[in-house]
Amino acid sequence: MGRIGICISILMFTAASSYEQAFSLEQFIWKNRLVVIYDDVVDTKSIQQQVAILSNQESELTNRKLIIIASTPDGAYFLFKDEEFQSTVIPHSEHLYINGTEFNFNLVGLDGGVKYRSQTMVSTEDLFNVIDGMPMRRSELKGTKNG
Numbered sequence: 001m002g003r004i005g006i007c008i009s010i011l012m013f014t015a016a017s018s019y020e021q022a023f024s025l026e027q028f029i030w031k032n033r034l035v036v037i038y039d040d041v042v043d044t045k046s047i048q049q050q051v052a053i054l055s056n057q058e059s060e061l062t063n064r065k066l067i068i069i070a071s072t073p074d075g076a077y078f079l080f081k082d083e084e085f086q087s088t089v090i091p092h093s094e095h096l097y098i099n100g101t102e103f104n105f106n107l108v109g110l111d112g113g114v115k116y117r118s119q120t121m122v123s124t125e126d127l128f129n130v131i132d133g134m135p136m137r138r139s140e141l142k143g144t145k146n147g
Helices: 003-012 045-055 058-063 124-132 135-146
Strands: 033-038 066-072 075-079 104-108 114-118
Touching: 033 045, 045 058, 045 066, 045 124, 058 066, 104 124, 114 124, 124 135
Parallel strands: 033 066
Antiparallel strands: 033 104, 066 075, 104 114
């Protein structure tokens, strides 16, 4: 099992009671975009495959202010985030933009609204095209070119 698989396994199977912080997804509104990857199977290869796709572009994820959250019925966990949130377990009561009971991929914009949903794997190219077409992202890019 590769580094990503081991990391996901550790994060996905950490007991929810082992490390919880006061936490709310609202703290990311206007600061970060979220990708919430959900599967109703606890020992999920689907989440591992989707994370492997995204992990090839970590610098681009950071550039687009993306935080990745993996979620199963046992809990939800941050991936690819700084040390402050690396092991944070997201409380089950937190709204995680989950739609349905199988694998789903949700992109949440800076404003907290769901911008894209898929029930199949999403390539980084498709994800970045969706984000780069958003008005706020276009403004970010203009600011980078002018600054």
